[in-house]
Amino acid sequence: MEYSRRLARVPDSYFGKTMGQEVKHGPLPLINMAVGVPDGETPRGILDTFAEALYQPENQKYGAFHGKATFKQAIVQFYKRHYDVDLGPEEEVCILYGTKNGLVGLPTSIVNPGENVLLPDPGYTDYLAGVLLADAIPVPLQLEPPHYLPDWTCVSSDILSNTKLVYLTYPNNPTGSVATLETFEEAVQLFKNTPTRIVHDFAYSAFGFDAPNPSILQVEGAKDVAIEIFSLSKGFNMSGFRVGFAVGNKTMIAALKKYQTHTHAGMFGALQDATTYALNHCDDFLLEQNAKFKRRRDNVELKLRESGIPFEPMKGGIFIWLPTPKGYDGEAFVQYLLQEQSILVAPGIPFGENGRHYIRVSLALEDAQLDEAMERLGSLAPLYQQ
CATH class of the missing domain: 3.90.1150.10 (Aspartate Aminotransferase, domain 1)
Structure with missing residues (x-):
């Protein structure tokens, strides 16, 4: 082969x-x-909802490519409740068949061949695959102990001028480090009014031991430059369900949604119903x-x-x-x-x-x-x- x-x-x-x-x-x-x-x-309520939803006739047929209104509204309400962030359910929400699909598919959706993508080092292993599949150029974003936060002064202006996308991930996998709202404010201000966009991988959002983890979208103007990708795998014990979502910048969301119309059909309706229950009832x-x-x-x-x-x-x-x-x-x-x-x-x-x-x-x-x-x-x- x-x-x-x-x-x-x-x-x-x-x-x-x-x-x-x-x-x-x-x-x-x-x-x-x-x-x-x-x-x-x-949680039992998620499983019971999933089981009951299997028998609903509408869940046994093709569904809308971009998800049920009830699921998207649950995402909007969850972000308002937890982070006081307002979202538009149609233009600022993209459901994902596992967040890995969004993280790997994003470069193909918005990055051109030959453009730089900054990847946290250390950071999640499969970001690199998405960059290479898009024929883009991976550039390490050096993170140093003990806090493993970006030092933007160490990234050359030549690199930044050709950078289309930056990956951030906090709490960080693998280091267990966390970001403050000031960390995100610095990144948003740096890339404001530039072609560079940010994706924040929020897979471990539920786990903040000394303070709650902030969302990058809490920063004023963040939706002008960033999306956040949220996973239910870890916090809700739903890793086998393979479901998550992206929220934020309208253009990036539109690109991901277009990409998914060619790589996936609509998400299984029963899975959407179970996830809707999780977001609404499992705080x-x-x-x-x-x-x-x-x-x-x-x-x-x-x-x-x-x-x-x-x-x-x-x-x-x-x-x-x-x-x-x-x-x-x-x-x-x-x-x-x-x-x-x-x-x-x-x-x-x-x-x-x-x-x-x-x-x-x-x-x-x-x-x-x-x-x-x-x-x-x-x-x-x-x-x-x-």
Whole structure:
């Protein structure tokens, strides 16, 4: 089989290669801390709504390409309730068949071949694929510890002048860092009245441990330059449902909607009904999710400090970002952990060059497994003292 030249330029998806593969590990029971799939169940009300909606005749036929009015209105009301952001349901909302489809499809929708796209380094692995499929030029947006926020003074004016799109993601996957409203204000002001647009990946919006996570659309004028992509996978325990949405800048939304009319038909109506229920009725569940992962974060950071293992402060999200011991890069340390401690984590390298000497550790495990994992990791403290 031969790939097209365009597809051949795209590296294999790290998680596409690894999820579902048999894992060879050491003698201890395997603890999988590699994938960010929430460990709880989907709220019962969402499932009941989904099940009932299956029997509605209108949900067994083709639906409107751009979604039900009830679903779009629920998105509008959710953003008003949580972020005090006003949205137009038709021009400023685009439903997505999993947010990854929107994040990867956006460059093809609005970026021309040869234009720059700034990608956070470290940042989510599959942004790069979307840039390469659009024949655009990926440029790392260097994020430095401990806060992993953009320093725009370090990006050359030559790069910025040819940049069409900038990806931001907070809480950051993989580092667990968060942004303030001032972070977004700086970005919006920088790109105001320029051809550059911003997409903020808000996949871990529910998880802000020291303060609620702001939306970039809360910034005055943000809708002139930015969209935000919201996922229900993590906060609502709906990762298998593959549903999310983009909101904000009308032109970017129109481009995504046009793109999707050629790549997808209308979203399954029962899925839209279940998601509408989630947005309208699960605010308390989001608070519970945040409290659960904050407690886990506090416990894990305490145990790491007691063991003397360094880590980057985790302010949000569901991952903690650990440097590797001296003499190991991320991939080598992943193999060491598998064979010596039967712990599976993700190497930092797929998230960008700045992740080469890090591993990403998911906290989406039951408490007993998480405690056992911390004991095993704690036994490796001597590696960090060499």
